[in-house]
Amino acid sequence: MSSDVMISAQGIGKAYALNASPLRQMLAQFRPARRTDDFWALRPLDLTVRRGEVIGVIGQNGSGKSTLLQLLCNTLNPSCGKVQVNGRLAALLELGAGFNLDFTGWENIRLSAALYGLSHAETEQKIGAIAAFADIGDFIDKPVKTYSSGMFVRLAFAVIANIDADILVIDEALAVGDVFFTQKCMRFLQSFAEKGTILFVSHDSASVVSLCNRAILLEHGMLLADGDPKTITEYYLQKQYFHQQPQTEQAPVKTGDSAVNQGEFGLKGLSVQTVSVLDSAGEPVFQLHGATSLCLNIQIMAHQDTAHPLVGFSLKDRLGQVMFGGNSADAQGHLPALQAGQSLQVEFDLTVPGLTLGDYMISVAVGEGNARNHLMHHWIHDAYALHSTLTVQSGMLEIPVDRMRHHLLSTL
CATH class of the missing domain: 3.40.50.300 (P-loop containing nucleotide triphosphate hydrolases)
Incomplete structure (x- = not known):
């Protein structure tokens, strides 16, 4: 040996x-x-x-x-x-x-x-x-x-x-x-x-x-x-979702080693069409230089009638660790029912903290149901790439300090 x-x-x-x-x-x-x-x-x-x-x-x-x-x-x-x-x-x-x-x-x-x-x-x-x-x-x-x-x-x-x-x-x-x-x-x-x-x-x-x-x-x-x-771990997540979904003719998710490198999975009754990140001027953003306000746009299409569409996202570092995420239910936004053939654009206004120097990816997903109980129709790993140029002194995030106070305490 x-x-x-x-x-x-x-x-x-x-x-x-x-x-x-x-x-x-x-x-x-x-x-x-x-x-x-x-x-x-x-x-x-x-x-x-x-x-x-x-x-x-x-x-x-x-x-x-x-x-x-x-x-x-x-x-x-x-x-x-x-x-x-x-x-x-x-x-x-x-x-x-x-x-x-x-x-x-x-x-x-x-x-x-x-x-x-x-x-x-x-x-x-x-x-x-x-x-x-x-x-x-x-x-x-x-x-x-x-x-x-x-x-x-x-x-x-x-x-x-x-x-x-x-x-x-x-x-x-x-x-x-x-x-x-x-x-x-x-x-x-x-x-x-x-x-x-x-x-x-x-x-x-x-x-x-x-x-x-x-x-x-x-x-x-x-x-x-x-x-x-x-x-x-992403493949494991895909397998878990696949086993939890009802097995229908609309489930083209592949299994086996050929699926490991797939970047997406789901039942495909709904699908993600486009993903973009825009600044306050409506311009595409690919680099981050500190804490900033952004708009994440996710356009979806219905391939079947859907009563309760659900759209979510997560931002991950280069290792795949989730930094933060959210979905339309958490944002208290009620999405309308969709008929087959209809498209919907969902916009998330985000205040992104300062991310330490490195590459980040946004994963997006669209399902049907609520945050706790839903069918996964389309999940895309690494749908949008961002690069941060910020050097954070400690940790992975820089949170702006709004105000600092101090009080000199008397000694006994």
Whole structure:
């Protein structure tokens, strides 16, 4: 295995025998064999993870994400294939996995460190930093069976953050943490990503886009797509909308790898015809130089009678992170019903804050219904490009300060 390959998985898959006797299930652990009535939690796939990659694993519940990570961590035996790992791998999988419920926090830290191969001296050197990172107060002296789910995550993450791992594998565990600890973990992961390798399961596409440099999409136990996070998360969004829509003859949305690079999808009962951004003089805008007022014009056409059209937009940075967005329902604007063949121009007057230097894209969509419950007729990723020339001192946005006040307070 090449020195820059941290994980090499070849043909790994996991099947469970349905309606099998306990004896057959036990024998299957020693002599895996494919049966026609097996349930494949993960279909055989190949995966190579290289040094420095931060891979987001996404997919709906039951798609095989947790099974894949368990196979890569060797906590689950594959039904086929093999996995090679180069380096120390630390994992945060099921909540509380690897902890003895009757042990205290201190005892579980020492137990986990020993399982990861740390010597007694190394553990004692790091145990203070682990306790400080977990920040669970006096509960560290109590058995972990008295912990809340958030405390479990704090202690488990603190351990993997301090054992000098080469590879981190994290399976949705941060979803149960409080916002302050989640932010601490994200800062750690961003720092770790500069020198280590991460596999990260999350339902939060924004976290995948901001943290990862590669993403894979699983569906029904199969590897559906592998590529850059922006493309894969947008494809995942398309798949989610497609599965939620009624399957009619008006749904030409393609599936499979050929759809990954498509910039649009939907039922096409309505369609977006043109998109433009204009300044106060009605001139097209392609560059932003600070906070400004703009008008976003979206022209749509109805290909079928539509009682409740809905038009929306979002502005994203070059990584695909949504900066802000809106729709006609949020703007308290009632759009008229449309008959087939009619067109409608919708104008959004926006006060855009100062955006930090870089490229931005506007995505637009038209549907039928309301903001919470609607059919997606036409979604276009990257429908309009803007470039900001502003240098923001801190953060991603510059918000003008209307007024500053100060008051000198008397000392006691």
